[in-house]
Amino acid sequence: MASSCRYWKYSINEHGTQDIPAMIERIHQTKVTELENSQKIVEEESGNDQPYKLCAICHSLGGAAILMYILTRRIEVKPHRLSRLILLSPAGFHHDSNPVFTMMECLFLLLSPLLAPFVSAFYIPTRFFRMLFNKLARDFHNLPAVGGLVQTLISYLVGGDSSNWVGVLGLPHYNMNDMPAVSFRVALHLAQIKHTRKFMMFDYGSAAANMKAYGSPQPLDLGEFYSLIDIPVDLVAGRKDKVIRPSMVRKHYKLMKDAGVEVSYNEFEYAHLDFTFSHHEELLAYVMSRLILVGASMKQQPGQKSLKNRRKEGQTSSSR
Template identity: 75%
Template sequence: MVEKIHEVKTTELKINGLETEEEDNSQPYKLCAICHSLGGAAMLMYVVTRRIEEKPHRLSRLILLSPAGFHQDSNLVFTTMEHLFLMMAPILSRIIPAFYIPTRFFRMLLNKLARDFNNYPAVGGLVQTLMSYVVGGDSSNWVGVLGLPHYNMNDMPGVSFFVALHLAQMKHARKFRMYDYGSPAANMEFYGSPEPLDLGEYYGFIDIPVDLVAGKRDNVIRPSMVIKHYKLMKGAGVEVSYNEFEYAHLDFTFSHREELLAYVMSRMLLLEGVTKQQLPSNQKSLKLKKEKVNS
């Protein structure tokens, strides 16, 4: 995906008659990745592995909102699921390729239930409470998320079984590491070592600024786990920052609160190439937008 973005951008620059390479061989555009949860873990994996392979990652900055990777500080439900996945993986992987809602009929049924949850506050409140207990008291708007447009009868998000298994492996190992293929021989084939790569040990390869954000009310990925990313990066000499908001896990992507938007924009404006004249203008527009929302 990132390479495709690079291809498109360089093509656009050529069409416009602009140089596609600068004097120091750096790319002529800035690309910032803003990721949440699993996306944050995936981008960290991407940057570290590309640097190990000595290939350009094309990114200029990472803004990671409650990134996954470390999960040992979690509730009893997640711990139970961890042991269940690890114990049943050889069997489940053969019969459950992914976690999703199969067939158009069942997706339509779930979509209808989601609408009912929103139309009947008492029912929706009950489901919200039950979901919050399942995920350790996280107060995210779980019912509201089901009403988003991409949850429909024609298509619906799913999670690969092996992604879930990878999360269980990381939680069990208490490390942020690559997928364990189950045997030293298989790992040797993929990684060149009997054990999966411990990504935390390679944080020194990260050569771009990283902004980590945690939610104080997030019980899916608790602040202590985001702080672990921060400490490892800081110890490895990465240019990293850490911030917290009074958010639950899904609030980062679902609520669209002004303070988070302003924070993300402020970090993006730190990218090279943003002039001092641009900064007050953007801050002013954010302020005006906030005043309009409050009114």
Template identity: 75%
Template sequence: MKVLQGSYHYFICSHLSWVSNGVVGSPAFAAFDQGYDVFLGNFRGLVSREHVDKNISSEQYWRYSINEHGTEDIPAIVEKIHEVKTTELKSSQPSPEEEVSDDQPYKICAICHSLGGAAILMYVITCRIEEKPHRLSRLVLLSPAGFHEDSNLVITLVEYLLLFLAPILAPLVPGFYIPTRFFRMLVNKLARDLHNYPAVGGLVQTLMSYVAGGDSSNWIGVLGLPHYNMNDMPGVSFHVALHLAQMKHERKFKMYDYGSVSANMEVYGSSEPLDLGEYYGLIDIPVDLVAGRKDKVIRPSMVRKHYKLMKEAKVDVSYSESEYAHLDFTFSHHEGLLAYVMSRLQLIGPSPKRQLGLKPVKLRRKDGQVN
């Protein structure tokens, strides 16, 4: 039986982070070499920023939060994998009765890092609330986002800045990105120059190491990789950054707060956004959590918070902690990490029976703009 791997990335990055170390040290190639089909997914706003509406304004284009990553982007990716595999396996399209069944001729294991971890958890939980199949068999989450109250001074200052200035910045700065090819070319050249000048490069490495932790010696060079080129340098919505600041401030893994009781009522049926941590009991597949002791972006204490809530909710969850920093999970070559991830893939077993009709919650999404 085929096992598939879906990989999701982190803040201001793309799927190419999973192959950035080439055929020897990259997680995607390691899984492929073991015989798995590998699918790499991008969230909206990353890499090519095309849109079906060629006249869409910048403000409309960037009007999305992590909600849209978890409830629209990942479902679209998973359904595309389902379409590809059923076609490859010469299976007919399932009937409406079969569509709600977990009996599918393949398994999907989602391997996610940072923001991708938060989005995939949101995806699984909202699918279960809405009584839809999520089609996944296992989650391997590397330093997943969601809880952020234990952070360094720089991240805390950014949190307060975003929350305080949100009403002003949201219409003025809808997204954090470099708008023209010319300026992306300058940034790309600057990154390469920093990598070539030891004195300046060393200073930037020190600053990056303070914010993210770990050995930053190869991170400046990463900025010259294909996914940071002049054509497709990634960007991120202001509302995604604000959503992370809201989570940190509230000390909860919550969906996006639209800023008013009426707006939240329209989307969630309540005055407050959905607290995803309260619904961990809906997770019906095994979850493997991995934390990095040198990670200063998402510290081990925050990954352990996921683990504690999942254990209390009777989720089949494991926890592992190693000497990694935040960017090490994808950009650095660690044989131990690759071996651990491969060992988790081998544990995929039969899908559990679906248990529907648990605590009902209204979840009606606003119209989203999809790349």
């Protein structure tokens, strides 16, 4: 687990403007290489220089990061290479939350100037303590009183069925070498978003610093640029979600709808973690139904005419 202050010096901005672009460009290079032999044929038929369709399915913070990626790429007039977004309980708006999160936001914004020089991230620093945490969590789960108390607290914070909270610790990315951590700036960025009630990029704390980063004294309000989204977006909310409530997902939906984006909205009886830790066939069926729409659009690319239409045009030309 890296402990360098320089390593942890990132917010959601870096996820959306550096990490995701690097991943998608790598995918693009790989796919173009794989399809190199057929690329010319596709370009001739469709007039499109991207011979594949790429969709993004994102949950929570990933939803905010992918929206930031698309909007910043569009502002910079660069291709984002995506064909559709499916966002499961996406972050971005957080002002409608329970009192615990509101209290955490106020405390964090108040103490952040004091903590920033000393705290780079929130994580368990050594392998020994990570192993100890993992062991204690499993032991506590087997104690009815303690296990039940933890389940109640987790259920209050995130909603839904928390009975498998210890099972989460057995997932591949929860291990002695690589347990999840949160950058201080990511936590601060989320607190800023909640406080301003806007889906904003990171506030560097001064007009000069923001001017250097964005060309304006205030960080960009991404909600004001939703009209730049040029692909379909499917938003999904969980009715039992207490981390990102349905009202906050509907906030994305309203802004996108008002901006003329092709957007849909759906709700399921899920809590926040159910989207990733549970196995619900109905969610899988829904996601696949949205992906099929992209597959259907590939059958007739923009600018590509069907064989039937070509024949009709040929007959018209002959009659002339």
